[in-house]
Amino acid sequence: MKTVSVPSYESVTPANQSLFDKLKNMLGFVPNLYATFAHSETALSTYLTLQNANSSLSGKAREVINLAVSEVNQCVYCLAAHTAVGQMVGFTEAQILDIRAGTAPFDARLDALARFARDVTLHRGHVGNTALQDFFAAGWTEGNLVDVMLVIGDKTTANYLHSTTRIPVDFPPAVTLSDAGKTACSE
Numbered sequence: 001m002k003t004v005s006v007p008s009y010e011s012v013t014p015a016n017q018s019l020f021d022k023l024k025n026m027l028g029f030v031p032n033l034y035a036t037f038a039h040s041e042t043a044l045s046t047y048l049t050l051q052n053a054n055s056s057l058s059g060k061a062r063e064v065i066n067l068a069v070s071e072v073n074q075c076v077y078c079l080a081a082h083t084a085v086g087q088m089v090g091f092t093e094a095q096i097l098d099i100r101a102g103t104a105p106f107d108a109r110l111d112a113l114a115r116f117a118r119d120v121t122l123h124r125g126h127v128g129n130t131a132l133q134d135f136f137a138a139g140w141t142e143g144n145l146v147d148v149m150l151v152i153g154d155k156t157t158a159n160y161l162h163s164t165t166r167i168p169v170d171f172p173p174a175v176t177l178s179d180a181g182k183t184a185c186s187e
Contacts, residue, residue, distance in 0.1 A: 006168065015041070020035070050154050055150070057147045060110070061113055063086045064104060066078065068114045069155040075159035075163055078155065078159050081171045083171075083174040097177065097180050102117075111138070112137070115135075121156070
């Protein structure tokens, strides 16, 4: 049975080696999922460009989306990575669990965002008017809506790549919601 490995520095193109060097300087290591994008000559650069593009959304708002989407898609890699990043942007462990469950009761605006991102992901973009109106009622704009979709697309790509390849997770594992006594909000 063929499995997908994490490519080594020596096995990727010079352009990807340069990106590995930048990632190592920024993060202290090259995360396995980023490295896996480097099986393609262009995917890692494309993915990093999308992930680091200008956005109307704050880093915290993007982490809300990353966590909610990764929970729906059950991506253990991205849940582990974004639990760490979520803590770095200031969320507590309890807040991260709430966000993963599709809510953010500690902040009305982020709550609407978490609910919306979860709903979009669950229903593959076919959200009802209530979800959209709740998103706008919380103060989000049409421009924010477009940027939310880009983050959902970015995260879904990473979620699917990990779910398909099952490369090793190199972040501390995230607790499951059931182990934490949380359940995802109702559909």
